[in-house]
Amino acid sequence: MSISIAIVEDEKNYNNALKKVIDYQNDMKVVAQFFDGKDALQNLSDFSPDVVMMDIQLQDMLGIEIIEKLKKDMSETHFIMCTSFEDDEKIFHSLKAGATGYLIKGESMDKILASIRDVYNGGAPMSFSIARRVLQHFERKLPEIKGFDELTQREKEILELLSQGLLYKEIADQKFITLDTVKKHVGNIYRKLQVNNKVEAINKFNHFKN
Template identity: 85%
Template sequence: MSISIAIVEDEKNYNNALKKVINYQNDMKVIAQFFDGSDALRNLPDIAPDVVMMDIQLQDMLGIEIIEKLKKEMQGTQFIMCTSFEDDEKIFSSLKAGAMGYLVKGESMDKILASIRDVYNGGAPMSFSIARRVLSHFERVLPEIKDFDELTAREKEILELLSQGLLYKEIADKVFISIDTVKKHVGNIYRKLHVSNKVEAINKLNQLKN
């Protein structure tokens, strides 16, 4: 049984080149081509391919938006981003939306074909440069989570109140402690999170929430 594939790509030459190479394989077949997002959004659920090769920057919308809207009703379909974008925001937005693979245009056709087979069999294929970015991101985030876990329950509560814009006196009144005690807790928060001011502490808190 061959892997059914849809291509969502507004660059016609690349779209057609992908189709030609994929259809040359014995174990896969392109069953639909889309050259704009709205057409893909409208028709993909009825086609329900095994794999969708999705460009990010389409002329009428982002491929990420299409995945966000369709992922729940297309749970049997795996999405692979195939794009020229390598920035962290696009990568993580794609993965959060439900993409299971992320390839950079310029990858060899052998890599693309192997990635289709990989995602179909439960893998999460990525270009080498993308995998490095993902690993680097988690290397940065994990120490921050460890730092945050060192805060006491009271310190976490005070940091949350600081993030809501409350002043020291307002925090003191709210949690029934003195202003000096609030200042002491804030000093401990800065030390444990390795920050030097309120803005940096709040930014770290917001990063952990996201």
């Protein structure tokens, strides 16, 4: 079963280049291309892609706004920001909106393809410079722990495995449950901890343990 991908990118040449490379892979296929935010906002949810490659600074709106408006109805879709912007505000606004990955334009196509596979399997891919900024931010600002006591024992076990870097499929195999069950548990973890993605959930968990 191939990974379905939508590309939201107003730079036409880059959009088409991504599509060409992605469609060349045996395990993934581009199901939709959007060249402006309005079109993506109106039609993206109709395709229900597994992964969306989302540009932040579109000509008519911010990609972050699109995620904020669609994430609730596209809870199974993973959004990877692919952008030339590295400032802290856009990084954390993206993560808060529900983005799962953040790549800087200029990354190799191999890195982009690996990130698509990674996020599909439960990872949170980021360019090295972005990951470093995220860690520095959390070192400066410890989040308030909310909802941890509400987690069931199984949810705590899954969160522990997530913090160890295991992917959804690896957790499913270790706990002898289905991939869909893992995803449902993760959704409940996010809701109870009042977070939008794995990075925030693991950060809260680690600070709770410490």
